[in-house]
Amino acid sequence: MTLPLDDLAGHYRAIIEGLGENADREGLQDTPMRAAKAMQFLTRGYQQNLDELVNNAVFESAMDEMVVIQDIELYSMCEHHMLPFIGKCHIAYLPQGKVLGLSKFARIVDMYARRLQIQENLTRQIAEAVENVTGAKGVAVVIEAQHMCMMMRGVEKQNSRMKTSMMLGQFRKSQATRSEFLNLIGNHR
Ligand SMILES: Nc1nc2c(ncn2[C@@H]2O[C@H](COP(=O)(O)OP(=O)(O)OP(=O)(O)O)[C@@H](O)[C@H]2O)c(=O)[nH]1
Numbered sequence: 001m002t003l004p005l006d007d008l009a010g011h012y013r014a015i016i017e018g019l020g021e022n023a024d025r026e027g028l029q030d031t032p033m034r035a036a037k038a039m040q041f042l043t044r045g046y047q048q049n050l051d052e053l054v055n056n057a058v059f060e061s062a063m064d065e066m067v068v069i070q071d072i073e074l075y076s077m078c079e080h081h082m083l084p085f086i087g088k089c090h091i092a093y094l095p096q097g098k099v100l101g102l103s104k105f106a107r108i109v110d111m112y113a114r115r116l117q118i119q120e121n122l123t124r125q126i127a128e129a130v131e132n133v134t135g136a137k138g139v140a141v142v143i144e145a146q147h148m149c150m151m152m153r154g155v156e157k158q159n160s161r162m163k164t165s166m167m168l169g170q171f172r173k174s175q176a177t178r179s180e181f182l183n184l185i186g187n188h189r
């Protein structure tokens with residue numbers, strides 16, 4: 001399902017005028033529709049769902065050791081200011097009979113990142129999705145990101161990063177499992 005763009009473009013025109021600009025001047029004539037398409041792209045996660053995305057790419061496997069997918073890049077939009085936050089996501093899971101197609105981890109990250117988010121909820125949603133799809137004994141997700149709302153405006157801090165983690169199942173119960181994961185992703189960086 002794709003939402004109609006004309007309404008959104010009209011709202012962008014109002015924003016441009018609200019800024020005191022002339023929406024009809026040459027450089028801005030196509031901007032409302034362009035901006036509407038860009039924003040729809042940046043929030044395309046609303047048009048996706050987990051079942052279609054995974055597309056049955058869950059495979060039987062006797063693998064029962066930790067699997068880590070590291071440094072999945074992430075572009076999201078903060079729900080407070082509608083400004084980007086950008087970073088990396090690391091995912092680990094302990095399979096129990098089933099493994100998930102590698103690309104699907106990145107697709108899950110994107111589906112939830114490409115919405116209006118706060119980093120904490122994004123972290124939790126990714127972890128729960130991986131748990132649901134794989135039935136794993138445990139899932140861990142760490143996100144480290146920089147928020148434009150803190151860099152370009154507000155407190156204007158250029159170097160701070162936010163780290164969030166969500167530990168489910170064995171990663172929550174066992175300090176050793178958690179440490180193994182954090183060591184593997186080099187969490188001292
Ligand atoms: N916990 C959390 N906070 C976030 C995230 N993205 C933005 N924020 C914060 O949301 C808060 C909104 O605070 P408000 O005081 O309502 O808004 P504001 O006046 O624009 O805040 P300042 O950014 O401090 O200027 C700010 O502290 C932001 O830094 C996020 O992903 N997680």
Ligand SMILES: [Zn+2]
Binds near residue numbers: 079080081082083
């Ligand atoms: Zn913000």
